[in-house]
Amino acid sequence: QKEVEQDPGPLSVPEGAIVSLNCTYSNSAFQYFMWYRQYSRKGPELLMYTYSSGNKEDGRFTAQVDKSSKYISLFIRDSQPSDSATYLCAPGGDSGNTPLVFGKGTRLSVIA
Amino acid sequence: DGGITQSPKYLFRKEGQNVTLSCEQNLNHDAMYWYRQDPGQGLRLIYYSQIVNDFQKGDIAEGYSVSREKKESFPLTVTSAQKNPTAFYLCASSIVATGELFFGEGSRLTVL
Numbered sequence: 001q002k003e004v005e006q007d008p009g010p011l012s013v014p015e016g017a018i019v020s021l022n023c024t025y026s027n028s029a030f031q032y033f034m035w036y037r038q039y040s041r042k043g044p045e046l047l048m049y050t051y052s053s054g055n056k057e058d059g060r061f062t063a064q065v066d067k068s069s070k071y072i073s074l075f076i077r078d079s080q081p082s083d084s085a086t087y088l089c090a091p092g093g094d095s096g097n098t099p100l101v102f103g104k105g106t107r108l109s110v111i112a
Numbered sequence: 113d114g115g116i117t118q119s120p121k122y123l124f125r126k127e128g129q130n131v132t133l134s135c136e137q138n139l140n141h142d143a144m145y146w147y148r149q150d151p152g153q154g155l156r157l158i159y160y161s162q163i164v165n166d167f168q169k170g171d172i173a174e175g176y177s178v179s180r181e182k183k184e185s186f187p188l189t190v191t192s193a194q195k196n197p198t199a200f201y202l203c204a205s206s207i208v209a210t211g212e213l214f215f216g217e218g219s220r221l222t223v224l
Contacts (some may be wrong), residue, residue: 102155
């Protein structure tokens with residue numbers, strides 16, 4: 001079993017839709033859970049950062065972590081064409097000095 | 113402005129040649145990383161360094177070499193031993209123990 005599993009998509013939705021992106025992971029010691037957004041031909045940028053289980057909301061974005069099932073979700077409300085990008089989940093922090101482990105990324109297209 | 117600078121942005125190389133990718137950061141971060149990104153593969157860790165004059169192999173270190181002589185700099189050499197070097201290379205840095213990565217804009221290497 002790979003350490004982080006993420007459906008690569010591609011995922012295409014109409015503008016205004018609610019988008020759900022998901023990852024599963026195998027290492028129960030992970031403590032930090034991040035979502036990065038990557039536009040084409042650019043470096044990834046941090047979108048959401050969550051510590052341990054629970055929800056975190058930032059504008060139209062909500063990150064959800066369920067450590068009991070090792071499941072990470074990112075919800076995008078009222079999706080916009082500018083949200084079209086690849087979204088990478090990245091759990092980490094099992095020792096504090098271990099590099100983040102990235103999922104393969106889900107490519108999202110929001111159609112106007 | 114604080115950030116990570118990668119150069120060159122695009123690089124072409126003939127088979128059998130070594131090439132060095134530059135990565136400089138002025139964020140005063142202790143840790144630096146090199147990732148490789150191929151279509152559908154996500155980010156794969158090549159090398160990382162937690163402190164100056166020390167570095168560790170990642171998942172795909174074969175055919176690559178690095179040095180960390182200064183805190184600000186972490187160059188990556190793609191050697192002729194790397195069988196499939198054509199890829200998008202991303203450098204990142206972090207404050208050790210938080211795990212949050214800050215990425216550069218990437219370098220795209222094409223082997224002719």
